[in-house]
Amino acid sequence: MTVRKVEAERGWPWRLAVLLVKPPLLATTRQDWQGGERIPASGGCLVVLNHVSHADPFTAAHIVYDHGRLPRYLAKSGLFRTRILARFLNALGQIPVDRHSANAAGAYDAAVAAVRRGDCVVVYPEGTITRDPDGWPMVGKSGAARIALATGCPVVPIGQWGAQELLPPYSARFRPFPRKTIHMRVGEPVRLDDLRAQEVSAQTIRAASDRIMTAITDLVAQVRGQEPPTVRYDPRRDGTPRTGDQQPDQHRRDQA
Numbered sequence: 001m002t003v004r005k006v007e008a009e010r011g012w013p014w015r016l017a018v019l020l021v022k023p024p025l026l027a028t029t030r031q032d033w034q035g036g037e038r039i040p041a042s043g044g045c046l047v048v049l050n051h052v053s054h055a056d057p058f059t060a061a062h063i064v065y066d067h068g069r070l071p072r073y074l075a076k077s078g079l080f081r082t083r084i085l086a087r088f089l090n091a092l093g094q095i096p097v098d099r100h101s102a103n104a105a106g107a108y109d110a111a112v113a114a115v116r117r118g119d120c121v122v123v124y125p126e127g128t129i130t131r132d133p134d135g136w137p138m139v140g141k142s143g144a145a146r147i148a149l150a151t152g153c154p155v156v157p158i159g160q161w162g163a164q165e166l167l168p169p170y171s172a173r174f175r176p177f178p179r180k181t182i183h184m185r186v187g188e189p190v191r192l193d194d195l196r197a198q199e200v201s202a203q204t205i206r207a208a209s210d211r212i213m214t215a216i217t218d219l220v221a222q223v224r225g226q227e228p229p230t231v232r233y234d235p236r237r238d239g240t241p242r243t244g245d246q247q248p249d250q251h252r253r254d255q256a
Contacts, residue, residue, distance in 0.1 A: 004041060004068030013091035014070060025062050028166065028176040035186035036067045040154055044115035047071070048144050048190075049158035050137040050216050051124040055174075056163035059182045060122060063158070069120040074107055074143070093119065108143060115151045123147070125212055129169045131240050132233035135161075137217045139234040145208035149200050154189040155212060159219025185219040 064071040077098040080086040097107035114121050125140035132138050148155045162182040195204045221228045
């Protein structure tokens with residue numbers, strides 16, 4: 001496994017974050033990472049991955065950080081409601097997004113600006129932990145595709161599995177022991193050049209989003225050694241809320 005040193009100036013917020021987060025991760029998880037060298041060593045980029053647990057922003061940050069980049073997340077605005085935490089997250093360069101208001105447009109603008117100044121922005125295209133009963137990636141939202149088309153940056157997909165064993169979806173039951181293996185497969189950048197050559201429209205955004213989710217799903221299938229569903233789960237089809245907590249028994253079908 002190739003590991004790169006972070007070359008960017010970290011400052012005290014990042015030094016503190018690493019001190020608080022990395023030792024517990026090393027104590028409770030094992031890393032099965034492949035393809036991490038595909039995360040660009042410099043320059044603006046998007047890292048896109050599936051979302052299976054409230055713990056996986058930490059495990060995802062681990063692989064990004066250990067491959068030389070400081071991850072900037074599109075983070076839900078609720079995390080910024082506490083003044084001290086908000087100041088800390090802002091110092092880390094994290095980007096608040098309110099998924100239920102017009103302020104989401106401001107988050108998009110901030111993400112585009114971050115990519116253009118050379119940051120590594122991490123996005124969960126699904127927008128929330130998957131609602132798929134078997135944990136497969138569901139239909140993506142448009143945010144990652146719009147940022148990718150606006151900036152022309154590399155879009156690096158990651159398929160991940162294992163964080164849901166550390167902290168099951170929509171559960172507060174943290175299960176640190178025995179140590180859990182976090183599987184990460186980093187793919188080649190998603191090919192979007194033909195779409196970028198076209199005028200941005202609802203059609204090109206949908207096509208870009210579908211390619212991003214297909215790339216992620218293929219990587220998850222490699223990790224799990226299983227075939228994904230032929231039709232990607234769409235909460236709108238059965239009236240499932242796109243956001244908000246669910247009961248844990250809605251996700252009890254095996255995530256092995």
